[in-house]
């Protein structure tokens with residue numbers, strides 16, 4: 123199994139890509155802590171993994187709150203003895219061109235998508251140091267690589283994730299702590315259901331942006347995250363894994 127003896131913490135693990143990653147990690151032998159603000163969904167995912175023989179604990183986690191991160195990391199250490207992997211996956215997406223974006227909307231998106239990743243990284247590192255190293259996988263977006271026109275704050279937040287990843291990678295490489303970012307194109311999840319994939323026309327527009335002729339599924343991203351989380355990627359740090367059906371290759 124690809125994550126045997128590993129302990130992973132996944133933020134935003136109650137649904138969407140985080141849920142699929144949690145289930146894949148558990149199938150590959152990891153003990154998994156999932157953190158989310160969605161308690162019912164989080165407990166459902168916990169039960170589904172444990173019923174299939176995996177080991178999973180749900181913890182309430184608002185990624186903007188430092189004390190929540192302290193509790194989530196402590197849960198991994200208390201329940202499973204250590205922390206090897208952090209997937210900073212939680213995020214929100216809201217439409218808004220620069221002129222349409224209020225300071226409140228800007229702060230909301232930056233708080234969750236950018237500060238949330240910073241806080242998770244900050245609190246995971248001491249525990250990874252104790253474990254002798256670790257792997258941090260930060261979910262950015264194609265919107266963190268190229269200018270997108272539908273959400274100024276979202277693009278800015280995902281660009282910050284890309285460079286925080288490189289800062290983390292270069293700062294902690296000597297301690298065996300790796301950090302890489304993942305850049306998905308449009309993926310079919312509850313996040314995109316109400317906007318980029320909400321009707322046939324929107325779906326066709328989204329599909330047309332991807333040379334491979336489809337939007338992505340959560341599994342497309344989860345297998346990339348699995349690779350970066352595992353020791354198979356042990357010579358990778360500070361890198362960008364683009365999973366976008368060719369969107370940014372154009």
Ligand code: NAP
Nearest residue numbers: 134138139159184185211212213263306308309311312313
């Ligand atoms: P999703 O289905 O909305 O899942 C994200 C999860 O994070 C939800 O359970 C969400 O809960 C949770 N969350 C939101 N705010 C949180 C907070 N403050 N603390 C903890 N959890 C919080 O979205 P997804 O598509 O799986 O997205 C996962 C990641 O991929 C995000 O970082 C997203 O930006 C990135 N991404 C997605 C796409 C895409 O096309 N789907 C493309 C590129 C990158 P709520 O439902 O309550 O908000």
